[in-house]
Amino acid sequence: MANDEARALFQEATGLGLFQRHGAFEVHCNNCHARLSPAGDCSTCGLIGRPAAEMERRAEGDPGGVARVLRGAIAKRRAYRPVARKP
Numbered sequence: 083m084a085n086d087e088a089r090a091l092f093q094e095a096t097g098l099g100l101f102q103r104h105g106a107f108e109v110h111c112n113n114c115h116a117r118l119s120p121a122g123d124c125s126t127c128g129l130i131g132r133p134a135a136e137m138e139r140r141a142e143g144d145p146g147g148v149a150r151v152l153r154g155a156i157a158k159r160r161a162y163r164p165v166a167r168k169p
Contacts, residue, residue: 092137092148126162
C-alpha cells in the first residue's frame with residue numbers, strides 16, 4: 083500500500099473483521115442481515131464484501147479512495163449495535 087494512513091486503516095479494518103466475502107448471489111449481510119449494496123458492502127454494520135487483497139491492490143492506485151471506504155466502514159462498525167432479540 084502506498085499511503086501510511088490507508089495502511090493503518092487497513093490493519094484496523096482487518097482487526098475488526100470487516101473483510102468477509104459473500105457468495106455471488108447473496109443479497110443480505112451475514113453479520114446483521116441487512117441488504118447489501120451492489121458492491122457487496124453492508125451499509126448497516128460496515129462489512130466489506132470484497133477480499134482484503136482486492137482492497138490492497140486498489141490502494142496502490144488510489145490510496146485516498148480506499149482510505150475513505152475504510153474510514154466509513156470502521157465508523158459504521160463502531161456505531162453498529164445489534165438489535166436485541168425478544169425472548
